[in-house]
Amino acid sequence: MNDLSSLPPSPSPFCPLPAASATPLPELPIGTWGQIEGICGDDETCQRLVEMGFTPGEWVRLVTAAPLEGALAINLRGTTFALRRAEAHCIRMKGCT
16 A cells, blocks of 8 residues: 655746745845746645746846835736735745846
8 A cells, every 4th residue: 555645745837946045036136037936835835926926047136125025016918016025935946136
């Protein structure tokens, strides 16, 4: 009898696994552009971010951050999105300029 509970969870199709060294989006300096390496987190959050267009390879810019650990304004393809910090932390960047 196979014990499936001992198997590691399989990656979600919505969550390409980023490298361990990838920088979480909220850690980029304000005004900095970066390229998305992958999305991590629960399936629901990953799916929502992917549906909004936050996909690996896309370039995003951290526009501004609200005080007291509030929401972040992020520019993606000419549109500015407001994301909770917890959601933005799921977006991992592979480079910034």
